[in-house]
Amino acid sequence: MLGLTPAPQGAAATKPNVYGAPLTGALLASLGMGAFGLLALMPNHFDGVSLLRTLMALALACGGLFGIMLGYVSVSTRIEVGPEGVRVTTPGWRACPYPPVREYRLHWDEVKSVHHRTEIYRIGPLPLRLSLDAYAIETTRGPILLGGYYLSDLEPVLIELAHRADRPWREHDEVEAGLLHTLRHGAPPWPAIGQRRTG
Numbered sequence: 133m134l135g136l137t138p139a140p141q142g143a144a145a146t147k148p149n150v151y152g153a154p155l156t157g158a159l160l161a162s163l164g165m166g167a168f169g170l171l172a173l174m175p176n177h178f179d180g181v182s183l184l185r186t187l188m189a190l191a192l193a194c195g196g197l198f199g200i201m202l203g204y205v206s207v208s209t210r211i212e213v214g215p216e217g218v219r220v221t222t223p224g225w226r227a228c229p230y231p232p233v234r235e236y237r238l239h240w241d242e243v244k245s246v247h248h249r250t251e252i253y254r255i256g257p258l259p260l261r262l263s264l265d266a267y268a269i270e271t272t273r274g275p276i277l278l279g280g281y282y283l284s285d286l287e288p289v290l291i292e293l294a295h296r297a298d299r300p301w302r303e304h305d306e307v308e309a310g311l312l313h314t315l316r317h318g319a320p321p322w323p324a325i326g327q328r329r330t331g
Contacts, residue, residue, distance in 0.1 A: 148214035151289050205229040209282040211289055216240065218293055225266065225277040226318050236276055243297040244270040246290050247322060249304035253311040262311065269293070270325050277319065 208229070210221040217239040223229040246269055253262040265280025267290055280286060294301045307320045314320070 148212040148219075149292075150210065150212050151283060152210040205279070205282050208233045209278075211283070211293070213289070213293055213296060218243070218296075220269065220276055220278075222276070222278055222282060225279050226315055228315070229279060229282070236271075236273075238271055238273075240297045242272045243293070243299050244272060245300045245302055246270070246294040247302045247304060247325065248287065248290075249322070250306040251319060252306055252308040253314060254308065255311050261308075266319065268322050268325060275322065275325050 205223060208221065208223050210219075212219040217237065220236045220238070221233060222236075223231055223233050246267065248265065248267050251264050251266045253264070255262060265287070267278045267280065267286065269276040269278070269290070278286065278290075283289065291301060304323065309320050
């Protein structure tokens with residue numbers, strides 16, 4: 133799991149609790165780039181095309197992409213829970229993180245509720261299903277969507293956010309969608325939440 137770093141900024145109660153994992157993100161991104169570096173070197177060590185070489189190349193490419201994606205989201209995501217409100221810095225969410233990174237500064241009275249559901253994605257005609265946790269912070273300016281792996285132990289942080297705002301935590305039924313369709317058009321809508329995004 134990604135390393136969550138709760139870092140209270142001083143002992144005073146007026147200081148926010150800051151949650152993020154920038155060092156872990158930098159390490160994951162470096163490992164991902166290293167995997168692509170190994171992939172680039174493979175033609176120098178393997179002659180011809182073989183099943184083993186193809187499988188190794190696919191493993192390195194998938195591992196490299198996954199490492200870079202997790203590194204990007206870990207470096208980019210930061211949640212500050214303060215006495216007067218919350219600041220959320222995060223990329224967007226369409227079954228995976230996507231740029232640009234946005235920053236939201238909210239007073240507690242702007243938070244309406246916090247939602248959780250499981251999103252299950254079909255991968256083309258394959259019998260595989262990808263299951264991901266997803267969250268939505270419902271605000272007076274629209275929802276803020278987050279993926280479950282944006283931070284390690286993200287759910288306890290959002291439960292704390294709901295508690296500090298004195299707003300409800302809502303669980304939803306799981307939803308299923310096509311992965312490619314979601315990447316193009318966005319995740320399935322959340323019931324009872326206005327879909328106008330905060331900007």
